[in-house]
Amino acid sequence: MLLPCRFTILGPPGLACGDTRLDLGTPQQQAVLMLLLANSGSFVRIGEVIDGLWGEHAPATGEAVVRTYISRLRRLLSAHGLDAAISSRSGGYMLDPALFAVDAMEFAELLEASRQEREEGHVPGAVKLLEQALALWTGTALAGVPGEAAERERFRLERLRLVAVQELLRLRLERGEHAEVAAEVPLLIERNRLEEPLYEIYLLALYAGGRRAEALEVYRMVYDLLGKELGVSPGPRLRAVHDRILRAEADPDELAPRVEPPARREPSLRPAGARFVGRAAERAAFLDLLEQDRPGVLFVRGPAGSGKSALLGQLADDAAAEGRTVRRLDASTARRAPDSAASHAAGLRERLERCAEELAGAAGLVLLVDAFEKLAELEPWLRDDYLRRLPADALIVAAGRTGPSAAWLTDPAWSGTIVIRHLEPLTTAESTALLEARGVEPGLRPSIVDFAAGHPFTLSLAAEVGRSMSATGQPARREAARHVVDTVLALLAGDAPSDLHRRALHVSAHARHTTEDLLATVLPDGSAPELFDWLRTQPYVETAAHGLDVGGVLREALDHHLRWRDPVGYERMHRTIRHYAMGELLRGARDPHASVAVMRTISHLRRRGGVLSRYVSQVGEEDVRACEVTPADHDEVVAMARESQGELTAASVRFWLERRPEAFTLLRSRGSDRLRAYLTWLTLRRLEPDELDADPVVGEIWHDVSRRMALPQGAHVGIARHLICPAFEAKPSPITDVFQAWMLRRWLHEPGLAASYLLVANGQLWRPLMAYLGQYELTQAGADHPYAIFGHDWFADPPEVWRDRHLDEELWGERRPGLFVRQEG
Secondary structure, eight states: OOOOEEEEOSSSOEEEETTEEEOOOSHHHHHHHHHHHHTTTSOEEHHHHHHHHHGGGOOTTHHHHHHHHHHHHHHHHHTTTOTTSEEEETTEEEEOGGGEEEHHHHHHHHHHHHHHHHHTTOHHHHHHHHHHHHHTOOSSTTTTOOSHHHHHHHHHHHHHHHHHHHHHHHHHHHTTOHHHHHHHHHHHHHHOTTOHHHHHHHHHHHHHTTOHHHHHHHHHHHHHHHHHHTSOOOOHHHHHHHHHHHHTOSOHHHHSOOOOOOOOOOOOOOOOOTTOOOOHHHHHHHHHHHHHTSOEEEEEEOOTTSSHHHHHHHHHHHHHHTTOEEEEEETTSSOOOTTOHHHHHHHHHHHHHHHHHHTTTOSSEEEEEESGGGGGGGHHHIIIIIGGGSOTTOEEEEEESSOOOHHHHHOGGGTTTEEEEEOOOOOHHHHHHHHHHTTOOGGGHHHHHHHHTTOHHHHHHHHHHHHHHHHTTOOOHHHHHHHHHHHHHHHHTOOOSSHHHHHHHHHHHHSSSBOHHHHHHHSOSSOHHHHHHHHHHSTTEEEETTEEEEOHHHHHHHHHHHHHHOHHHHHHHHHHHHHHIIIIIHHHOOSHHHHHHHHHHHHHHTGGGSSGGGGSOOSOOOOEEEEEOOGGGHHHHHHHHHHHHOHHHHHHHHHHHHHOGGGEEEEEETTTOOEEEEEEEEEESSOOHHHHHHOHHHHHHHHHHHHHOOOOTTOEEEEEEEEEOGGGSSSOOHHHHHHHHHHHHHHHHOTTEEEEEEEESOHHHHHHHHHHTTOEEOTTOOTTSOOEEEEEETTTSOHHHHTTTTHHHHHHOOSSSSSSSOOOO
């Protein structure tokens, strides 16, 4: 009889058959197995496995690699009596769910059982079941498993875990454990800063524990946080709790709500019209408000050209399809006398009053107001008088560049009735669909999508230009692009107060992130503080962690504008920003987060070069810290090398750990402290005989050094001997960004560096980048090791010359063929 086999994925993945724990192989092999497990009982096509493992960066040998992993997994499972665990059919694979238990399924069953206990009024039993469910977790779900599919499943499981934790905390509040819950929640909030239910629990725990003033202070903090990070106010549940605490109108125990798992029905959206694309989340929020059949206000906010008016038109259609009475008002088109704001406000008020008279007693009214910012002068009257006279079940949708004022959010009469949605840029798929709907030929779509950066107005404008070009035999693309650029600039940026302000705007558009120091470097006339403060106040500028950020389409429009208007000034600005990034920023990028940021900045500046940007990640972060190696780390470091690159690398790592431990820099997760990756930088002035014997690969490098130069007194050779990053062997990532920043800093700023060498296990992937960076490959390297070795002679090609290579490509190179590219002549 077979012993039961059990998968554990609520932590590092594992498979135990009886008392035997199986070795699941490399992280990539584990990713394949976990993908089959997530879809157990269904066939998964090999293409889906490749996409789930590598996404857009799949190697040419991806299918062969996946088949190798499947073969290894079958041998592994067969050795434990599970010959039929993985079946195949028509290029797909299926894992038989009947042969395994899975801790994630046990977790879900315990969670559901706990909810049933609570429904039946058995709080102690519900608490016990939840505690059992959470005890199944041993770390981050699918820890160490790479790939996009694993990342999606990890996110799903971690969200379920957080929901279970919140349900347990609420049950404990019902049991009166106010002080204990209040002590535990802050740590959870630190890890989930934007999770509103945690703040709700925290407020309840503080208030129930007699700490009303602290509860009110926490609400003020989260109000500021959500406004700064997301541009929204707290949701209706949190506002309701705050309102009752503020008025101290209830016994603390009465505030604690029952634990009721949400049973949310996904609204059914009828297809958008042929000329409307995207905004599914906003339409869903609107339909939710329609279904509630009570008063409500939906604020839709976004910058100029973000598609607010088009969305209102679609919402009008959605409301009409539900049988509602619909009225639209565009606050920007009311009759006004020249230069008379008072007349404009009077005209708006007159139209609103007339609308209210016409709709008195109408059932199911939906009032859509465009350009809501134009009603700022009327807002007190609108909020306190007008809207209260509309039918009791009226729904108001207000679209504008700004959201509701603080008076709306602090007025108890509107508590729980306001929903705020900020319009994000359209996705690439949505942008392409919009262009298709506008009749733009396929060959022009990629460059338009690239330029428009998800901005609906720019997409529509460029689409009309593109259609005209197709219909009239391709007129001059340069003039077409300039027309779009000028129109976008006029709409989004308007007129700058002075030429100096316009130059600051061009700097902020060209750099990925703009700081006051950067402005002072490019504009060294003492105006940087004033210009930085001005930029911060502009509606199209966002404050990010590493500086000010100008939105994608405006950034590209400003950059295009300066390139053709003042190419000499454009080149001068680019050189200055580039030297600042490769100098001050790179020297100061010591911690991993700063290293990722500086690599993305350098990649952004070199994006027209066509190579570097392919090797630097653009999104995502790894919450890791850098640390030195200690004797207690040795076994773990060697084991990672063996698993990732084999015994040859493991032996080299073991030797250098004993000989030069200071050469190792580790990256560990901040939360779990798990080793994620590490780099070894050997600083050599000579090579000892025992070092040559212990690591022949370093001997090959030293032979190349001896052949090329006589090492001067005080100079040294730097070797990036080990780059161990198991989770990302086949594609760039934030961790490989950290490695690149560290190496660039050493190449450009390490005193006495005569030559540098870099060893990589996947030479085919990194060879184009090495060629771009002026690294030669050791073609005579021995065939008995798997590394590609790249080197650079810094005496022959010094940093001050090297860093300006490819400058013309960066300045004028074509990013991709299409409408918005540089035209000659």
